[in-house]
Amino acid sequence: MSAITVFAGTGNNMVAEALRQAAPDVVAAYPITPQTTIVEGYAKFVADGRVHTELVNVESEHSALSACVGASAAGARVATATSSQGLALMWEELHIASGMRLPIVMANANRAISAPINIHGDHSDVMGARDSGWIIFFAETAQEAYDNTIISFPIAEDPAVSLPVLTTLDGFITTHAMERCELLDDATVKAYVGDRVPENPLIAGDKPVSHGMFASLGGTYFEVKKAERAAIDASPPVIQKYGDAWEKVCGRPFDFIDSFACEDADFILVMLGSAAGNARTVARELRAQGIKAGVLRVRVYRPFPADAVRAALKGAKAIGILDRSDSFGAQYGPLGLDVRAALYDLPQRIPTRNYVFGLGGADVTLETMHKAYAELAELASGTLDEGLSYLGTRG
Amino acid sequence: MSSKQFTWDVSDFDTWTAERFPKGCVAIEAGNSELYITGGWRSERPVWQKDKCKNCMFCWVHCPDSSILVADAEMIGIDYDHCKGCGICVAECPFDALHMVPEGDEVTDEIAAKEA
Numbered sequence: 001m002s003a004i005t006v007f008a009g010t011g012n013n014m015v016a017e018a019l020r021q022a023a024p025d026v027v028a029a030y031p032i033t034p035q036t037t038i039v040e041g042y043a044k045f046v047a048d049g050r051v052h053t054e055l056v057n058v059e060s061e062h063s064a065l066s067a068c069v070g071a072s073a074a075g076a077r078v079a080t081a082t083s084s085q086g087l088a089l090m091w092e093e094l095h096i097a098s099g100m101r102l103p104i105v106m107a108n109a110n111r112a113i114s115a116p117i118n119i120h121g122d123h124s125d126v127m128g129a130r131d132s133g134w135i136i137f138f139a140e141t142a143q144e145a146y147d148n149t150i151i152s153f154p155i156a157e158d159p160a161v162s163l164p165v166l167t168t169l170d171g172f173i174t175t176h177a178m179e180r181c182e183l184l185d186d187a188t189v190k191a192y193v194g195d196r197v198p199e200n201p202l203i204a205g206d207k208p209v210s211h212g213m214f215a216s217l218g219g220t221y222f223e224v225k226k227a228e229r230a231a232i233d234a235s236p237p238v239i240q241k242y243g244d245a246w247e248k249v250c251g252r253p254f255d256f257i258d259s260f261a262c263e264d265a266d267f268i269l270v271m272l273g274s275a276a277g278n279a280r281t282v283a284r285e286l287r288a289q290g291i292k293a294g295v296l297r298v299r300v301y302r303p304f305p306a307d308a309v310r311a312a313l314k315g316a317k318a319i320g321i322l323d324r325s326d327s328f329g330a331q332y333g334p335l336g337l338d339v340r341a342a343l344y345d346l347p348q349r350i351p352t353r354n355y356v357f358g359l360g361g362a363d364v365t366l367e368t369m370h371k372a373y374a375e376l377a378e379l380a381s382g383t384l385d386e387g388l389s390y391l392g393t394r395g
Numbered sequence: 396m397s398s399k400q401f402t403w404d405v406s407d408f409d410t411w412t413a414e415r416f417p418k419g420c421v422a423i424e425a426g427n428s429e430l431y432i433t434g435g436w437r438s439e440r441p442v443w444q445k446d447k448c449k450n451c452m453f454c455w456v457h458c459p460d461s462s463i464l465v466a467d468a469e470m471i472g473i474d475y476d477h478c479k480g481c482g483i484c485v486a487e488c489p490f491d492a493l494h495m496v497p498e499g500d501e502v503t504d505e506i507a508a509k510e511a
Contacts, residue, residue: 099419100419199418200421211421213420213422220409223416
């Protein structure tokens with residue numbers, strides 16, 4: 001029987017607890033705001049003997065993920081955490097980790113990317129990892145950051161997946177704000193995550209193998225990359241399986257998307273991460289006024305749940321896609337492109353508007369959501385065109 | 396000409412489709428790079444003159460591709476399947492028993508050596 005501890009904690013507290021309970025063999029990490037308290041908390045767990053982990057204090061994030069790649073190839077359970085410029089510095093190893101099919105769980109405190117220098121929350125950093133072959137979770141709350149981090153371990157390490165996982169939470173809003181948190185007991189989490197059983201470990205096994213092969217000639221690289229695409233495409237049932245199993249343990253629902261009142265909604269806002277709470281509050285207010293508003297939050301961003309997104313949005317009259325980052329020079333922001341691509345497969349065409357919002361931790365208020373919903377009504381009536389705009393700037 | 400017995404057949408790996416590669420392109424058996432013929436990268440080849448060779452093994456020690464073939468403490472030839480023509484053996488040989496020849500010229504060179 002599992003026991004639950006209820007306490008007031010931050011997202012970073014909860015990620016550190018989740019990592020401790022999954023008990024990785026190796027954590028190689030470098031501090032960066034607003035991730036620092038994850039690794040700081042974890043280092044304290046190690047120092048206090050509450051978890052037995054080789055904690056490697058490296059000189060940069062480039063080295064942090066490199067050490068994780070080596071440790072994962074060796075056969076260890078591996079985790080790390082980073083943010084913003086740190087994630088950017090890991091860019092090279094992001095692709096090496098996924099290309100070598102190495103399970104690594106990395107928490108990211110979603111933060112703006114320089115320049116200008118800004119330490120606050122948006123999704124510009126993690127969108128740089130979007131195409132790197134990692135499975136990517138976006139948590140809305142500290143509790144969900146805990147749940148996502150725990151389920152990331154068996155997903156990453158399942159031989160049917162064998163891919164690294166980014167479990168992300170919004171900088172400061174989720175990493176540092178205090179919430180009511182439920183922590184399951186260690187034995188329950190330990191039983192849920194199980195042990196990693198590596199397939200071809202460099203040093204944990206009894207046969208010599210080589211990792212990190214040269215595959216430059218004759219199309220081998222092409223074939224191996226095709227296998228990598230097949231692996232992430234085949235991962236949704238495995239993600240669902242471990243999500244469902246965790247739902248049974250903790251009682252909190254798991255799905256790739258979190259759909260609020262979308263079934264009969266005329267106007268739906270789509271987003272990732274912490275802003276969904278404000279959107280739901282405004283959707284409730286509008287529904288009290290007879291306006292059918294809905295909110296669709298994408299929890300598993302890669303692999304992108306296009307079918308579920310399309311199904312949730314298919315009855316809407318207008319859709320607003322909120323991007324907390326921009327894809328400069330592209331037609332829309334990252335989520336805007338994903339959602340519009342998913343909608344292309346519908347027989348009817350639903351007008352959409354893409355909003356870039358909350359960059360660099362700019363305040364996202366109830367008014368922000370009210371403004372977006374008001375524009376969707378204009379969009380549906382034809383008095384507003386489709387396109388992209390910045391929502392919440394001064395002019 | 397492999398000196399080992401391998402259980403993982405990679406002889407036709409250049410025809411494998413995506414599903415056949417071990418995850419992450421891991422080589423699941425050690426030492427099989429011997430089966431990967433890389434001699435075709437060479438533009439010049441070392442030619443060995445056995446009569447000048449004193450079996451000092453300098454070339455064997457310095458060869459980065461283990462391409463100096465030795466049996467019973469004596470050099471017996473060069474593994475042209477793996478020699479990439481770097482010329483280190485020629486540079487290290489104290490007895491001028493090795494020299495470099497452009498690929499394709501070795502036949503003419505051998506004839507010239509015999510005639511000399």
